Amino acid sequence: GTAWAAREQKLVYWHLPTFTKIADEVIRENFEEFRKSAGLSDSEAAFVKISGKDFIPQINAGLETGNLPDVVWLNESLIQLYRSQGRMMDVTDIVDDMKGFEGGIFETSLAAVTHGGKAWGVPYALNPWPMHARVDVLEKHGLDYPRTWEAFVETCKIVQDKPFYGFGLDLGLNTDASQNIMQILWCHGGFTADDNGTAAFNNAGNIAGFDFINSMYNDAGIIPRGVVGNSESSWNNKMYQAGQVAFVNNPTSIYAHLVSNDPELQAKTGLFSVPAGPAGAFNQIDTWSTGIFNTAPEPELAKGLVKAMMDPAKYNEVITKTNGRWVPVYPKLFEDPWWTSRPQYGEFSNIAKTGVPVSYKGQPSPGMGEVLSTNLVPEALQTVLVDGVPAADAVAKVADKIAAIFERANG
Template sequence: MTRRIYSRRDIGKFGLVAAATGIAAPYLNIRAAYARDAKLVFWLQPNFNKVADDLLVEQAKEYARLKGLSGNDLQIEVVPGGEVAKRMAAALEVGAPPDVTRANEEDLTKWGVAGHLLDVTPIVNEMKGREGGINEASLPLAMMNGQIFGAPMGIAANAAHVRADKFKEAGYDGLPKTWEEFIEASKKVTKPPFYAYGMALGLVPSDSLGDVMSVVSAYGGNLIDEKNRPALQSDATVTAFKLINTMYNDAKIIPRGALSWDNSGNNKAFQSGQVAYALNPTSIYSSLIADKSPFLDATILERPPGGPAGRFSTASTDYYSVFKKSPNPELAMGLIQHFMKPENYSRFIVEAGGRYLPIYPAQLKDPFWTSKPAFAGLLEAARSARSNYAPGKLTPALSEIVNRSMVVEEVQNMLVKGKDPARAVADAHKTMVEVYKRLGEPT
């Protein structure tokens, strides 16, 4: 009898089938022991900037050479951010996760609470010892039971990317300060196939939720309260949902196809000159720099429009994490340390063109940041930024709700199926409560 030695890629494919069909996977678990065909496996999530992605590949290969690894000992797999949650669920099911990957706040919470991640406190302590230290505000979310499960690698501050030339043509000096004023201006800016607002509305975490919450927070609504209980149902949230419905169905300032976008949809729409405004981490702006875009000089970075409760931007932190299943944890942690060496990290941050604010505050003194007027708007947005989960914090229940796009699904029901905004809010809140109860969290 011939026994096949399954590769990690094979196991991943089988895991996806098992996850999709509900088939039990004891056979796959037996094969998981054979899944390792490299000493170090790194899942690279694209930064929407090929130069930055290529640099990470170069740095990973440099680290492999320093460690005396052969070409086959390092496996780099490109996994788009929108696919990570499903791909990782399948990989964990068969015991074959990568050694290292970038983790957003939702995934870090989910994987950490489930016990899949290794403590990376030594890496973080080393980072703290660098000149100027690190942004300490990035650490609380990564800390669980006295351990740190993610080394912070960048602050993604959402900024309003604005085609100032288009709003000027419509008679405005810049992005209007309130959502009501924005809608009126956008009616003049929108001339299909060009639209004013590239609002992410697809069922892919987590850009769409960020866009929805940028409106909800302006009117005083929140996903959760200060005790981490579901708090979506409120008059403020209903008002915001009505406004989103007006933008999409009445004013028609959002592209129809936005409902099917993945996390790259609003990037591509702005980069290709199809929309005048998109809320996003500065992966959009960095791509304009890297591509020498004709829209670069016309693009400014701002805070989103506001409302009665204020004018807020949002910010989140991304992390590098190591999985417990890694057969060579020292090698995996060493890769993160290599990425986060100030000289390597500074080069990545600059090559990424502002994709992240640096986790080392001292690097903000670099001429890259001080010489570009647009970054003044980014830093202002970052200073006023709040989490999508304020005034509470991310928990396993909320992580599931975000990753399954449960709130955005009700937004789509309102926009496409005509569900009353108040009913859409109530149903989204009810779904949140059900998840919280199932996972034993307070409601």
Template sequence: MKRIGTSLTALALTGALLAGCSSSGSGQAPSAPAQNSDAKPAAAPSGPKEKFVFWDKGEYVEAYNKMMKERAEKFGKDNNIDVEYVVVSQNDLKSKLLAAIEAKNPPDLIVANDPVAKQFVASDQLVDTSDIINKIDFSDGAKNIAVTSDKYFMVPHSLQLSGAFLRKDVWDKHNLPIPKTWDELYQQAKIVNDPKNGFYATGFPLGASGGNDAEGMVRTVIREFGGSIVDKDNNITVNSKETLEALKFIAKFWQEGLTPPASVTWDDNGNNKAYLAGTVGFVINSASIYDSLLKDNPELEKKTVMVPLIGGPKGESFVGSGNVFAIFKNGKGTKWAKKFVTEFYEKDFYNNLIEQIGGKYVPAINGVLDTPFWKNPNNKSAGWLSMIKSIKGAGNYPGPEDDLGSKAQTMQLATKAVARIVVEKMDPQKSLDQLEQELKQLYGKK
């Protein structure tokens, strides 16, 4: 026993000495990079091939990444270059990108949600894409999501509409029509709400972590009540009677228990989960809920209708959001990225891709919505298409899309104003005053 112990220790000690050397070696010695290039001799014979690095969005519907990978690989073969196609989860894209940018080692091309990509415009990381925008027949709604400060540094990949999911069976049980306005929804919510049995009329998120669901909804209501955060010249116009009414109105859903209490800290996943659990009757979300329903819960899918977003006293004011391509200046294969994006909208491929995703993505180009796929009455996501023509701008509408605008959105300042009323029971006007202060500080105004 003792001998085994001793030899084990001896082994450990030898290991320690060796390990000590190797770890200090790779830490500082210049031999480390050489070792690394030894490990990848792939393109040795015909001289080093050019390389195209593409970080794509990870998509719940597997077909998307499969098709994209095939296309990227084919692109590599056709152009005789190496292609590194990588799927990066959207939740982690930002951390990974920031590290890569700081090391001047970014990918050539990414697909990201438009607010994520927009942030890299301000730090001057992205390539001007006006030439691609001019070459392709993009819809106006799609162009809206790719513009920042009147310039194009992104290319719209596809739109992702946010609409309403409604439990038709519950509404039918109470003989209620589908709501067209926020006030109708509020009146109906009081009828269908049944918290004693664990059912809430609505599932609205108000959490601070991640995503746009909460801020998107609050801003929609503010606009539809006639208010605005900033005007088109970036004057802060938030402190108005209209915005005040909007904030008070949204807060009622929590004050009167029409939405689950936990929603105050929900992230974007919270309303999806609650809807799929069948504990809420009305949510606003992208069509991601639809493809989860199709895949996992056909019974609930049958009870669901997808209806366009509802309007307020001042009508409907929808904004677009979606996926964009962004090309990084410091990438080594920038020209390949441009070529890939320009060829991406080839009709057969593009339509097929959109259809494979099952309606969660809406085409960014004109004239492709008359396919059987979108005309199919069973395709519930087609119920949202009518929203496209009402799209007024992107997330910061009527303000310009710029760095400060997207910061105000990612900081969820409007959401927090509602949360103060709901959680801290702050007076609505006081909360609005604070929101105005925060915006002024952010925009550097007195």
């Protein structure tokens, strides 16, 4: 398009902060190293830092004007959304190279980027959602980490002493809430889409899960009541970091934050697989991938940068510097002393192997991305929690909305 005519850069990379300064610095150094090796001058290559808050608005603006980055990190639903709009470059060759590395790459990460037998993004990191638990509080009461949801509720009742609550379950209108809720629905046999990716939210498991969350919120009283008014995804991070709750289910951004900012609380924090419900224990993982927009003026340069980023030795340095924030897509890298010397991450490689995406049982899809960004699931659950709508009615109603989105967005 004409928007590109004004662009002097041959390579533009948008960088989303990784939660640890040191990892960001290593990524920056690797970018510079690639720039020099590719013979690009300073003005021919741009490393642009974009905050998480501004990211989607800026991408959307770029989609309108054609002024997009070449290389960017995207979560799984966005890779599939932009792929469905014909905007992503086919990167199957890069992913095939990665599969050739000793031990290959985690199969779970491939679901996020593939469609029609091709890869439309390069899996960069797995983001597990373990339960963060105050092990000091459990020990004080002579309790072990609860391995079933029923035991979890009883444990919360014992350890809480309001305003210190048992469970910082996000139930507000934000994407973390959708993910927190889904994880509990799966444990009760629920799912959003069937194996073929068709919307199928109206099922007994989701109704049981809505009822169970309602009982935790209204009957057991283990969740802070004000959470329904929360619109920020960082609510549970803040609650846990402020010492106001015993348990939160979240990516390890919380733990990585504590490593740098509150080693005392970090020492009291354990990371666990989620408890099991009637259908078992389902751990969520999401996959961050590197995408290349097909508007990139120099496709080989863009691909070269991504290949350099995924070089196992360089990549391992970034991953280990994120303080456990991210799990490597190469299983072999779990043999690095960084992981083997930290037993608190012992459950991680299993979570990475067995985890499911938020779109379960379907693959990540544009429709699921829209369900997340419109907060339909927490909105439906709130009618149960606040207005007393029966779970079956709330599930049936939102299932119709989800089906309509899937039909339109997934085609």
